[in-house]
Amino acid sequence: MILASTLTTNLAILVLAGFIGFVVISKVPNTLHTPLMSGTNAIHGIVLLGGLLVIGFAGNGVFNKVILVIAIAFGTINIVGGFLVTDRMLEMFKSKPKPAAKADPAEDKAAGGPS
Amino acid sequence: MSTPLATFIQDPNFLDVLYIIAFALFIQGLRGLSGPTTAVQGNRIAAVGMAIAVLATLLNRGEGNWGLIALGIVLGGAVGVPAARQVKMTAMPQMVALFNGVGGGAVFLIAWSEFRRSGGYTHTATYITIFSLFAAIIGSVSFWGSNIAFGKLQEIIPGRPITLGSAQQFVNLLLFALAVAAGVDIAAGDHSEAIFIGMLVCAALLGNAVVLPIGGADMPVVISLLNAFTGLSAAATGIALDNPALIVAGMIVGASGSILTNLMAVAMNRSIPAIVAGGFGGGGAVAGAEGAGEHAGTVRSTSAADAAIQLAYANRVVVVPGYGMAVAQAQHAVRELTKELEARGVEVSYAIHPVAGRMPGHMNVLLAEADVPYDQLKEMEEANPEFQRTDVSLVIGANDVTNPAAKNTPSSPIYGMPILEVSDSRSVIVIKRSMNPGFAGIENELYFDPKTAMLFGDAKSAVSEITTELAAL
Numbered sequence: 001m002i003l004a005s006t007l008t009t010n011l012a013i014l015v016l017a018g019f020i021g022f023v024v025i026s027k028v029p030n031t032l033h034t035p036l037m038s039g040t041n042a043i044h045g046i047v048l049l050g051g052l053l054v055i056g057f058a059g060n061g062v063f064n065k066v067i068l069v070i071a072i073a074f075g076t077i078n079i080v081g082g083f084l085v086t087d088r089m090l091e092m093f094k095s096k097p098k099p100a101a102k103a104d105p106a107e108d109k110a111a112g113g114p115s
Numbered sequence: 116m117s118t119p120l121a122t123f124i125q126d127p128n129f130l131d132v133l134y135i136i137a138f139a140l141f142i143q144g145l146r147g148l149s150g151p152t153t154a155v156q157g158n159r160i161a162a163v164g165m166a167i168a169v170l171a172t173l174l175n176r177g178e179g180n181w182g183l184i185a186l187g188i189v190l191g192g193a194v195g196v197p198a199a200r201q202v203k204m205t206a207m208p209q210m211v212a213l214f215n216g217v218g219g220g221a222v223f224l225i226a227w228s229e230f231r232r233s234g235g236y237t238h239t240a241t242y243i244t245i246f247s248l249f250a251a252i253i254g255s256v257s258f259w260g261s262n263i264a265f266g267k268l269q270e271i272i273p274g275r276p277i278t279l280g281s282a283q284q285f286v287n288l289l290l291f292a293l294a295v296a297a298g299v300d301i302a303a304g305d306h307s308e309a310i311f312i313g314m315l316v317c318a319a320l321l322g323n324a325v326v327l328p329i330g331g332a333d334m335p336v337v338i339s340l341l342n343a344f345t346g347l348s349a350a351a352t353g354i355a356l357d358n359p360a361l362i363v364a365g366m367i368v369g370a371s372g373s374i375l376t377n378l379m380a381v382a383m384n385r386s387i388p389a390i391v392a393g394g395f396g397g398g399g400a401v402a403g404a405e406g407a408g409e410h411a412g413t414v415r416s417t418s419a420a421d422a423a424i425q426l427a428y429a430n431r432v433v434v435v436p437g438y439g440m441a442v443a444q445a446q447h448a449v450r451e452l453t454k455e456l457e458a459r460g461v462e463v464s465y466a467i468h469p470v471a472g473r474m475p476g477h478m479n480v481l482l483a484e485a486d487v488p489y490d491q492l493k494e495m496e497e498a499n500p501e502f503q504r505t506d507v508s509l510v511i512g513a514n515d516v517t518n519p520a521a522k523n524t525p526s527s528p529i530y531g532m533p534i535l536e537v538s539d540s541r542s543v544i545v546i547k548r549s550m551n552p553g554f555a556g557i558e559n560e561l562y563f564d565p566k567t568a569m570l571f572g573d574a575k576s577a578v579s580e581i582t583t584e585l586a587a588l
Contacts, residue, residue, distance in 0.1 A: 007242050010354045010362055017350075017363040020142060021370025027149040030469050030494045033375060033476030036148050038211045039158050041342055043141055044218045044368040046165065046361055047349045049172045050225040051187070053356055056178040057232060064228045065180070069187040071224035074217040076191020077198075082214050083162040084199035089207070090158055092483040093151040 035089045042082025048075025125176045131359065133171035138363035140164025145367065151489045168360045204484045205441055208473040209268035212338050215345055216261030222254030222348040223315060229355070235306025247355040248298040251311075252318045253348040257341045259322030264337050267326075268473065274331030283328055284392065290321040325391060332438075333390050335474040336379045340387070343372025375475055382469035384521070384532030412563030414550065417570050419577065422544050423584035425568075426452075429506035431462045433498065435535055439512015439547065441472050441481055443574035449511060450485035452582045459585075464491045466498035466508075466535050468516040495535060502539035510537060510545040510561075512574045518559045529557060543567040546577045 028036045051071040054060070060068065123129060141164045147157020172178070195214075202210045226247045230236060236244040266272035279286055297314035301307075329337055346368025353361025380387045417425075426432055434453065440446060453463045465482060472478040479492050493501070502508065510517055517537045520527040537543055538561055545567060561567055570577050 006357055007240075007354070010357065010359070013359055013362050014350060014354065014366050017138075017366035018370050021367035022374065024142060024145045024367070025371040025374050027146070029149070030378075030476055031467070031479045031489070031492055032148055032151065032154060033378075033469075034207060034211075034472075034474055034480045035154060035158070035476070036145075036371065037339060037342060037375060037474060037476075038207070038214070039145070039148060039161065040346070040368045040371040041211055041214050041218070043145075043161060043165070043364045044342070044346045044349045045214075045221075046168060046364040047218060047221045047225065047352055049168060049358060049361055050349075050352045050356055051221060052169070052172045052178070052184060053175070053358070054225055054228055054232070055180050055183060056175070058177075059232050060180075060228065061231070064231050065183055067224045068228050069183050069190070071221040071228070072184060072187025073191040073194070074221035074224070076188050077195035078191075078214050078218040078221065079165055079195075080192055081195035081199040081210075083158060083165070084196065085202060085207070085210060085214075086158045087155065087162075088199070089204070089480050089483075090151075090155040092204075092480070092486075093489055094155060 032093070035086050035093070038082055038089065039086040042079055042086060045075050045078030045080075045082055048072060048079055051075055124174055127175070130171045130175055133167055133174075134358065134360035137164040137168035137171065137360045140167065141364055141367065145371075168364075171360075204481055205444055206269075207480060208335065208338060208477060209265045211474065212261045212265040212268060212334075212341075215338065215342050216258050216265060219254045219257030219261060219341070219345045219348065222345065222352055223251045223258060223318075224254075225352060226251035226254065226355075227311065227315065230301075230311050231308065235308065235311070236301065237306060241302065243355045244302050246351040248302060248314070250348040250351040250355065251315060252294050252298060253344050253351070255315050255318035256322040256325070257344040257348060259319045260326040260337070260341050260344075261322075263323055263326040264334055264341065267329075267331055268334055272327075276328045276330045278328040279324075283324070287321065287324050290317050290324060293317040294321060328392075329390065333383075335470065335472075335477070336376055336383070336387070336390050338474060339372055339376040339379060340391075341372075343369050343376060346370075346372055379470055379475055382533060384529060412560075414562055415565070415568050417544065417568035419570065419580035420584045422568070422570050423581045423588060425542065425544065426456060426461065426507055426509070426581065427459060427585055427588055429456075429461055431505050432456060432464075432507045432509060433493075433502065433505045433537075433540065434463065434465045435508055435510045435513050435517060435537055436465060436467065436478050436482065437471050437511065437513020437516060438473065439514075440574050441478065441512070443512065445511065445575035445578050446481045446485040446487075448575050448578040448582070450482070450487055452578050452585070453487070455582055455585050464493050464498070464501070466493050466495070466502075466537075468495055468513070468535050469533075471513060471516060495533060499536045499539075502536050505540035506542065508537045508540040508543045510543060510547075511578065512546065514547070514559055515557065517561055518557065519564075520557065520560055523560075527557060537561060538564055538566075541566065544570055546570045546572065546574055548573065 055068040141161050144157045144161030147153040267274050294317035297310050346365050350362050350365030467478050519538050521529045521532040521534045
């Protein structure tokens with residue numbers, strides 16, 4: 001009984017998260033799709049939590065501990081690397097002061113133009 | 116720890132609240148990605164959410180093995196931080212593939228350790244077993260598939276399709292069926308670890324067998340698809356471990372990956388099954404065989420000096436960057452050229468096809484790296500109506516995405532693919548290495564158009580030459 005209700009609650013969360021994901025992601029412009037991809041990539045590094053939880057459970061043998069340490073390392077690479085690299089990319093998209101303000105091109109041509 | 120404070124912060128309900136805060140921050144962070152000004156903050160908000168989720172997990176009462184946890188985190192940090200700091204922007208697609216792969220790897224390793232710890236899922240609710248098995252299979256496919264994608268993009272593995280020929284589809288189906296059969300067997304109560312390992316091996320082979328036949332040019336779609344897979348496997352792990360943060364984060368990534376995959380497939384005018392079936396994005400292999408030739412029209416070639424004059428006297432120039440620009444790392448040279456043009460009063464913008472580069476939006480990242488202002492980057496829908504009032508379109512290493520055949524020739528394989536309507540502009544300069552067709556292996560009518568001039572050469576040196584000529588005018 002308790003299990004069933006845990007399952008249905010979690011399934012509800014799953015379905016709602018799917019819809020929210022579609023709505024939120026649909027608003028991201030093409031221009032930012034690479035950072036979006038690496039950002040969401042970092043977010044699925046949350047599987048790290050799985051490794052952290054399971055390694056705490058009793059009954060893990062030596063081999064299990066080894067693969068869990070690898071899993072934790074993998075998850076950490078995924079999270080830390082993903083967020084850092086996304087941050088690097090997004091920093092480049094920040095608007096910088098534009099030196100050449102948009103002068104009227106037509107006028108420029110008429111006035112000076114290239115020799 | 117048994118102080119009242121410790122009792123409170125270790126209360127499962129309190130931890131669940133932390134998880135809820137964490138996933139709310141993920142969603143808020145992703146909302147920030149909808150614009151360039153809020154995006155940096157958005158990413159950081161999501162990172163804070165992640166820190167909270169990790170903290171909550173470390174607080175839980177059953178936590179232990181601190182030394183091993185620290186070891187794993189230190190190892191991961193030692194690899195991930197330098198990799199993320201040093202990677203070149205042109206290498207971003209393979210970096211994402213690699214990060215995606217390790218995520219999938221973590222998923223299947225966790226599932227495997229759960230299987231072993233619980234003695235083959237004895238005393239485990241059936242639904243938990245099923246979700247855990249699902250995570251194991253998909254995680255393994257994603258791990259191996261991503262590694263192959265990384266290898267192809269990094270050119271460790273040849274980019275051309277590596278196939279088993281007509282047997283390929285049969286082998287893929289067989290591997291899939293075997294992995295599922297092993298999963299069903301375990302879910303039905305078989306505790307044999309050999310079967311579980313067999314399932315992981317089938318999934319691993321499947322990941323290889325699916326990605327190896329896909330050509331380098333289709334890799335962006337593959338990475339995006341595998342990203343969705345890893346997300347879904349993380350969500351499945353979340354259900355198996357009853358962890359709301361994992362469920363929400365994994366599912367959002369699954370949704371995001373699905374949207375991006377679909378967008379890219381549409382932009383390439385191909386169905387996702389056709390891409391996964393492979394064998395089309397052949398790159399050099401197909402292109403070399405076709406060569407230049409049979410087209411009736413003539414090609415007009417130009418020099419850097421003539422191109423410079425043509426650009427200098429234009430009012431409006433649109434740069435159309437493609438994969439060739441990325442390969443030649445010409446983005447900085449292009450920026451120098453456009454700066455020079457802007458100084459002369461020429462209005463410059465960039466028209467970017469959704470699949471330009473090697474992953475969605477990759478071209479934008481490269482141009483942003485070269486300090487091109489965000490508002491000069493135009494998406495296809497925005498750029499196309501503007502070509503009619505454009506004097507010169509400067510096509511740099513882009514091919515199929517400018518081919519008018521996609522609009523005019525129903526018999527063409529790319530017919531129906533949305534393109535940048537470069538041929539609407541008054542004149543076109545194409546910088547290209549040779550007359551070889553693009554990855555689709557199709558002649559580009561644009562090159563035979565009387566208003567098109569070809570400037571043959573490496574993108575970077577050709578652009579620099581134009582800039583030099585321009586400065587000398």
